[in-house]
Amino acid sequence: MQQLHADFRDPRCARPVDFTEHDAPNQVVHNLEERGFAVVTMAEPGPPDAKLASLSAALRLGNPYIPALYRYAETKDYSASYSDIRSDTNDRHPGFNTTAGQAWHVDGLLDEIGDIRTTILYCVRAAHRGGNTLLFNSLAAFAELRERDPAAAEALLSPEALNRRSTIPAIDVNATGPVFSVDEEGDLITRYTDNETCTWNFSAGPPGGLHRGLAFLRAASDNPRYRLAMRLTPGQALVFRNDRLSHGRQPYEDKPNSRRHLVRALYANVPTTPN
């Protein structure tokens, strides 16, 4: 997989694809294969839902995916195809509606590893200050670890390694699974998350392996080869492989009446083009 050799220090990584170009979908598919993500500059301003619909249609992503966590009566307020991510003191969602930073995670807390393959974040308005979106090439870091410390890698592959639980006050649900796995095509996939939803099972895998593996990943997530911070501007969409990258956000400040606003859509498919 090309993404295992990606270097996020390369300035070409964050260069946007112009959606008005006829081969824009091909460029997006190429960038996703090479580094796990693509930044796309959409044409004229317009309603975010329409932008997401035309981008997802061009990438043949199918219908948006509703995460398992949002299929309960208690969480149905979050079950829209497109989720607004902006600060809202009336809302208690721990990730969407605060100006705090977000530590590394993949989307889909209850979903099986690899189920949500694509995330799109469409920027309506950037923060007044801060609020960069962070990407971590956790798969490439894992591939490096597998070479250096196979026992630590084995612990991260254990189906008992990582429990994630909902931190939405209304509902108490959780799911256990591996941190990394290999899919049906033989490709690595990730569920690497390191935030308040996590409970690590340090008895999973070879003794000491999970401690070492986690320490390695935490260090690697600060390595600019594997970590990228990007500021999305209004009208830009970040398309990324949620099964191949972990992501997060830096804290931010809003100006009154001018809140940072992203719209998120999730898909079970990966972007493809007809040729």
Ligand SMILES: [Fe+2]
């Ligand atoms: Fe997320």
